[in-house]
Amino acid sequence: MSGNDNRETEWDVIIIGGGPAGSTAATTLAQAGRRVLVLEKSKFPRFHIGESLLPYNRRIFNELGVWGKIESAGFTTKRAAQFILGDDTRGNRLDFSKGSFTEYPQAVQVERSKFDKILLDHSREAGADVAEECMVTDYRIEKDRVVLKYRSLDLADHEVTARYLIDASGLNNFTANKEKLRRYYPTHRKLAIFGHFSNVYMPKGEHEGDILIIRRERSWVWMIPLEENKTSVGLVIDAADFKALGKKPPEVFADAMADTPAVAKRFANAQSLDQFHVINDFSYKNDILASPRLLRVGDASGFIDPMFSSGVMLAMTSGQQGAQAIDAALKKDDPLSAEMKFYEKDNRRRIAIYWEFIENFYRLHFAQIFFQPYNRWGMVCSINAVLAGRTSLSWAVRWRLRAFFLLAWLNKYIPIAKRIDVR
Structure with a gap:
């Protein structure tokens, strides 16, 4: 069980979890010609939270070659998000087609049981092996491989090996919990x-x-x-x-x-x-996302308040980028490649964009401006782009966002916006 760096493994990559992040990673790697095994504990279709997608999901759907299947599934078209005060006195509708920095004008609302199955079946068709109703029970990282143990539906125990492991176990957060890496946001329980x-x-x-x-x-x-x-x-x-x-x-x-x-x-x-x-207690982050022969993607990299429907988009983006990083590491046989390290940094950057909105949405001074939108300098258009799922932000978007958050902060001390009751 030790020593030989050229030891054969059964798989190039094993992925724990077949949700949107796991299936996206599996399809990306299979399309690159990699030997991929997905171990999913449930039998699809199954219920799951997170049914409202963002327009920028479309880019990934196109690149995976799955958009035609999603389009033909008959899901509800989503053109906008409405933010409404509880007393019904005021609202703010963000129409994705009217944002000058937003490239994709609409998204879909999906029943996750149907949507996730489409993605996982697409991974199979792309060449990934998918084993459902298989519960991963343990893993270990060795010098030149990863060893996983799992239990199948017939209660038989199995051991498989791969060169790399992707943890897409969702809120179960399998490997990070094993390594005690989960950290809850202390002010956001x-x-x-x-x-x-x-x-x-x-x-x-x-x-x-x-x-x-x-x-x-x-x-x-x-x-x-x-x-x-x-x-x-x-x-x-x-x-x-x-x-x-x-x-x-x-x-x-x-x-x-x-x-x-x-x-x-x-x-x-x-x-x-x-x-x-x-x-x-669903909002958390993990201390480490990339370590030798292991990447954490999707909700297994961290989960935030679903207020802005960013979950599936962030999960699929991380699944795709994580898979691309692993593919690059396989080419170099590098246990912890520069691409894997960059993936961790970039994934945290994407989450931080939405976390800033989420934290502020609960604050009075922010809500007073948010519910009285005024598109001076195109600030509302910059918000529209982010809430549509754009995370690769141009300077034109970034400075407008910074101006908006500065005004929201000033509104705490100076009446930048009319004082309205947003409770």
């Missing part, structure tokens, strides 16, 4: 309660397909139209506030729907289509 509903009153006409993001005083609600009579609705609330209420998740959810005017009028006749789902 949230809880999400969500499910699918019928008879939710959603926008029609030109605004049909819009996601609604409704700001409450210390929490927010999403409403995502998935089909003609199926809407994903979720409440994101501070974990401490939830605990203080002393109620069960369905009760807290129902109370929030009833006492938020912008939600109540849309939810009056709603009927639940499935069980409630709850995620606790």
Whole structure:
């Protein structure tokens, strides 16, 4: 079990997890001619959070060659995001087609069970081997290979080897948890309660397909139209506030729907289509994303508040870039290549762009400006580009964003914007 640097391995790369990050990495590597094994613990299709995509997902879909399958699946077209105050007195609609820095004018709202299966089946067709209902139980990194153990549905134990490992295990965060690398954001301990509903009153006409993001005083609600009579609705609330209420998740959810005017009028006749789902303390980062023969991608590289629907786009971007970094490392047989190190730096940069918006959205001085948009110097267009999923920012976008955040900060001390009640 030691010594020979030229030792044969069964696979070039093993990927833990077949969600959007894992399937994107698998397809990218398989298309590059690499021997790829995906180990997925579930049987697809399966339920998952994160149903609203961003326009810049389209670039990756095109490069993977999967857009035609997604387009023909009949998903709801998403042209804009609406941000609404809880008392329903004010809103801000960001139309992706009207942003001067936004290249892609629309996205799709997807039921993740269907969407994720399309991506994983596409990985198979590209040449990756996919084993579902296989639970990874352990791994170790050796000098010249990675050794994984997993258990299949028949409870048989298996051992496989590869030259590199990609952890795309999602919120399970498999390798980082093993190495105790997970770090929660100390001021952002949230809880999400969500499910699918019928008879939710959603926008029609030109605004049909819009996601609604409704700001409450210390929490927010999403409403995502998935089909003609199926809407994903979720409440994101501070974990401490939830605990203080002393109620069960369905009760807290129902109370929030009833006492938020912008939600109540849309939810009056709603009927639940499935069980409630709850995620606790979901915002975190990992200390290390790239180490010898190992990369962490997607939610296994970190997860942030889903307020701006960035999750799938960030996951697929990291899966693609991570796979490209591993392909480059394979060519050089470099356990920790420059490309792998750059991937870590670039992935953290992308997450930081959205984290700045998320942290500020909960702050009063930011919300007062955000809900009174004024496109001087094209600042709203720069926000539009980021919220559409653009993370490779030109100087023209970056300076406008910095001006916007500066004005928001000044608004805390000087009335830059009209004082409105955004609670």
